Amino acid sequence: MSKFKKKSTTGQDIPTSALPDIIFMLLFFFMVTTVLRETDILVEQNLPRAEQLRKMQKKSLVSYIYIGKPKDTDKYGSEPRIQTNDVLVTTDNIIQFVEAERSKLSEAERSQITMAMKVDDEAKMGIVSDVQQELREANALKVLYNTPPETGAVE
Amino acid sequence: MARKKRSGGEVSAGSMADIAFLLLIFFLVTTTIASDKGLAISLPPKPDPNDPPPEIKFNERNIFKVLVNSQDRMLVEGEPMDDASQLKEMVQKFVMNNGRDPESSDNPKDAVVSFKTDRGTSYERYIEILDELQGAYYDMYAKRMELSVKQIREINDQEPSVQDKYKELKKEVPMNISIAEPSKVGGGS
Numbered sequence: 001m002s003k004f005k006k007k008s009t010t011g012q013d014i015p016t017s018a019l020p021d022i023i024f025m026l027l028f029f030f031m032v033t034t035v036l037r038e039t040d041i042l043v044e045q046n047l048p049r050a051e052q053l054r055k056m057q058k059k060s061l062v063s064y065i066y067i068g069k070p071k072d073t074d075k076y077g078s079e080p081r082i083q084t085n086d087v088l089v090t091t092d093n094i095i096q097f098v099e100a101e102r103s104k105l106s107e108a109e110r111s112q113i114t115m116a117m118k119v120d121d122e123a124k125m126g127i128v129s130d131v132q133q134e135l136r137e138a139n140a141l142k143v144l145y146n147t148p149p150e151t152g153a154v155e
Numbered sequence: 156m157a158r159k160k161r162s163g164g165e166v167s168a169g170s171m172a173d174i175a176f177l178l179l180i181f182f183l184v185t186t187t188i189a190s191d192k193g194l195a196i197s198l199p200p201k202p203d204p205n206d207p208p209p210e211i212k213f214n215e216r217n218i219f220k221v222l223v224n225s226q227d228r229m230l231v232e233g234e235p236m237d238d239a240s241q242l243k244e245m246v247q248k249f250v251m252n253n254g255r256d257p258e259s260s261d262n263p264k265d266a267v268v269s270f271k272t273d274r275g276t277s278y279e280r281y282i283e284i285l286d287e288l289q290g291a292y293y294d295m296y297a298k299r300m301e302l303s304v305k306q307i308r309e310i311n312d313q314e315p316s317v318q319d320k321y322k323e324l325k326k327e328v329p330m331n332i333s334i335a336e337p338s339k340v341g342g343g344s
Contacts, residue, residue, distance in 0.1 A: 016172075019172050020168070020171045020172040020175055023172055023175040023176055023179055024175050026179055027175055027178050027179045027182065030179065030182035030183055030186055031182055033186060034182050034185055034186045035186075048278065048279040048282040048283070050193070050194055050282050050283070050285075050286040051286055051290060052194060052286050052289045052290045052293055052304075052308065053192040053193060053194065053308065054192065054193070054194070054195045054308050054309070055191065055192055055308075055309060056191035056192070057311060059191060062191060116191065116193065119278045120278070121277065121278055121279035121282075122277065122278075122279075123277070123278045124274060124275055124276065124277060124278065125272045125273065125274055125275070125276040125277070125278060125281055125337050126274030126275065126337065128278055128281070129272075129274070129336060129337045132198055133336070135198060136198050136199070136200070136201045137201060139200070139201065141197050141198040141199075141200060142195070142197055142198075143195070143196050143197065143198055144191070144193045144194070144195050144196075145193045145194040145195075145196070145282060145285075146191070146192070146193040147192070147193045147194060147282060147286075148192070149192065
């Protein structure tokens with residue numbers, strides 16, 4: 001019997017002195033990975049899902065164009081609109097936007113510019129193709145349709 | 156001078172974990188892990204007004220036509236079809252025909268998949284079909300290269316020798332997906 005009694009005398013406390021260190025480590029991880037969103041998105045963004053996704057090589061080469069129904073329908077109407085940076089634009093402004101984005105890049109990288117299109121799944125192809133025609137005009141021929149991966153997709 | 160002696164200069168660190176937790180939760184909530192993933196295409200260059208329009212040298216049999224109308228209904232090679240998941244197999248059969256079936260392509264190099272939508276086609280449908288078409292080609296590449304489809308899509312992570320092999324294969328079996336300008340029949344952009 002005495003054999004068993006001995007065991008119960010060991011302390012039941014878990015040492016918690018290292019807890020702050022662990023939490024700090026996690027904290028730093030999230031602080032480093034966080035990208036605070038720079039733009040306010042004014043249009044609805046329910047991106048359709050797809051399987052055959054490719055990763056962008058360099059994030060600095062990517063410029064975003066958002067298309068979708070405006071969130072503020074009272075102000076902007078319910079037809080899908082195009083957003084670049086923080087403002088809603090018309091197709092005429094696309095070339096200007098591409099040039100502005102391109103001038104931010106270094107000389108060697110300018111031809112590599114990629115336009116990432118984030119299009120709401122309710123938008124129609126008409127507006128998407130209008131934008132693409134403008135991109136062709138602006139000679140920005142690399143396009144990426146941003147889509148999240150299919151849920152439960154097998155890789 | 157009965158001045159009280161100051162107590163030791165220790166800061167209580169007991170609440171340190173709580174503060175760190177609070178910060179941790181803040182960053183957990185605000186974090187959006189960057190997701191720059193999607194379907195990549197390249198647009199055709201702007202036609203040069205000085206150049207004459209290119210001669211149409213494509214044989215009818217070398218074109219695999221996919222049409223989608225404004226009601227999101229699909230027409231594949233003249234036949235109505237609504238299930239996009241069959242497309243993958245059809246495209247692969249078409250590309251790898253090598254002249255066997257007189258109705259299908261001559262060889263993979265000349266085979267073109269033409270994908271045309273209407274202005275009223277929903278973007279969701281467009282992505283669904285484009286996904287299948289690209290998937291058909293990636294599948295073929297994966298089979299030839301004996302890699303997984305995922306490795307093919309992220310080919311830039313591979314060894315240079317593998318990348319060169321992939322480039323060779325792409326010359327032999329180019330991914331000719333032509334996305335035509337939408338027709339204006341259905342209207343409603």
